[in-house]
Amino acid sequence: MDRDALRMVCSPQFWRMGVLWTLSLLYSYLLLFLRGWTAAPRRREDVGRGRRPICVVTGVILNCPNRSVCLFYRIITTVFHGAPPSDGAPSMVCDGSQATSGLGRAAAAALAREGYSVVLAGRSAQLLSETAKEIRRQQPDACLEAFQVDLSSYRSIKKFEASLNQWIRDSNLEPSIQLLINNAGMLAKSHRVTEDGIDEVMQTNYIGPFILTSILLPLLKNSPVPSRVVNLTSFTHRCVSEIDVSEEALQGVKFGQHSVGGSYPLASTYEYTKFCLLVFSYELHRQLHISSGISVMAADPGVIETRIMRELPPCLSQFAFFILRTLNLLQQPDTGIGAVLDAALAPPEASGKYFFGGKGRTIRSSVLSYDIEVAKKLWAASSALLQELRLRDCELRTG
Template sequence: MEALQFLFSVESWRMAVFWTLSLIFSYLHLLFRGIFQKSQSYPRRSLHPSSEQPICIITGATSGLGAAAAKYLSREGYYVVLVGRSSHLLSKTIQEIKQQQEDVHLKALQVDLSSFQSMLSFKSSLEQWLLDTNLHPSVQLLINNAGILATSCRFTAEGYDQMVETNYIGAFALTNLLLPMLKNSSTPSRIVNVTSFTHRCVSQIEVDEETLSGKYLKCFSKSGRYPFARTYEYSKLCLLLFSYELHRQLFLMDPSHHISVIYCRYPQFRAADPGAVKTAIMREVPRHVSQLAFTVLKSLGILQSPENGVDSIIDAALAPREASGQYFFGGKGRTMKSSPLSYDAKLAEKLWASSCELLREAQLTMQESTKAS
């Protein structure tokens, strides 16, 4: 009965129809570009020679794409910091990777991206770990991979929608917290934001503080039910807008961005869209419905395993520095354009301002709580 109710809901049909069409459109667009235009792709580059071992931080690394990325990049010579909410699952993932290759360097740190306090604790733990292990206090690669698809309305301790905070606000906050360490790298550092083809389903959005926090998300649905599909699309589009805005601020607005030293001081930004991948992100969807969705996607030939779906993320992570600001999709180093709305500079500026204000309010709330205790 639960599966039937879910299957015939508006949000379920939105996922089935709009998401599938968006994914097919992305592949067709990639195909036509390859036939009629010179498709732009970037080769993967090996690590820059450096006396310091490169540090890579991957959020949502307990399974799926995060675990697959950790496995690949650890073999590339990165000291990979796996980040997730469950210490047990983090330890299990590290054990599985080391069973296949013992000499890799891995570290597990807990963080809940729906909690500002947890992110601050994570930063302190990371800095202390780097100090204790005599590693350089810098980060060379940050992959914002963590994401959830919540089918029910839940709010965090800060009062924000949990899905929006985990998928976007958490990535925004963590990136800003780690920015000094990324700038401290002696080699060009990178930030890869893992987004989704579902962002193409959004035709217009509001990015003021109240909408961003999720307080009025229920208003998006005429039925009054939680619009989880639209909320997920919203969070992924916000992540893209943030990626492009940060790229504009650090590169395009700096008249000396062509000087090589600038690439060391300021991290490069890329967006990666892995497409449809069979991961645990559908765990809140009724099992029979998720199995049906995977079966349909597999019959269409567009469902990937995490080991294959991670290609676009690795492409973005290891692409040369001129790939900053690109949207990677389809593997083989290929890039394409995201939705026209994602390139709206005024919308991105407004989103940036709203996000900064939410971050400031959260910091003030934590300070007041600390004083009160």
């Protein structure tokens, strides 16, 4: 174990992830067990005239483990099972044709099969291109369009909006979208400030999706059929026991203060961002479902083996995956996508629900997440921050 991994093991945040996150996950499964098997059916809205509904999926990449991770996986499997993975076992080697897929790619591929025209949105143009090629290799008739967007940048989101609208016009499509899936997310081990002056994890996981949803609302409202927003949240929101939703808190100032003279609170930061995204989902539902017919769902896929822990020491992230796999709590993206598809394809009356466990099932989120006063304060602070970013961008353009 290297020094970086040892330092991580000795930090309270590591044990917060190892203990509290696991308990939160198990509690969610307990709620699922007590909930029973009542499920929401899936269906796709028909926009008519032979047109495909348009779906925007953020955070779409191919998930490529590095060689050190692959080596660790082989070693730990040999130690605990007496033999390395067989030739028939799923390969951890990533190449253009056998890459392990990320959650966004799995969602995009599944929705393309459902007949959606899927807009792939992500940071890397190269990875977007590779993802589109991989989906088309499996589905030659898939209708895909890829756009670069960095949710940690207001200017990048505005550029994406302009590109999306231009593509819709050039394609002679209705100026509307039917489905937005906010899937982008990250877990960082250090405090980094974006060009907008916001903590990078905070902006990528919550502020960015809030801005993107706000900017795309006109297209969602213009849909000829009921449209939908699906926000990918996490069981880790249950670890949040008290909440500060001031504008300063949303900028991640307190996270930066914690990292001065100490370690960055990576677990607490991630929990907070996912809690905010969940509360935003509920408030968006309250504001839009009755007035505009837009349904808003929260989807919790559970623990998926993706690249979200790529900044952690490989030996620790893969050991965590090994333990979760042994407990049968770890899912691959293609099988763990159930809750996301359930939320995307459920009937409109399921708006405001928290989807978890697949098979159309929903459970209750934390008590705090249903606090309407917290939701209103979060909405006000988020809107004020968005207005500041708009004014700043306008000043830069005119100045």
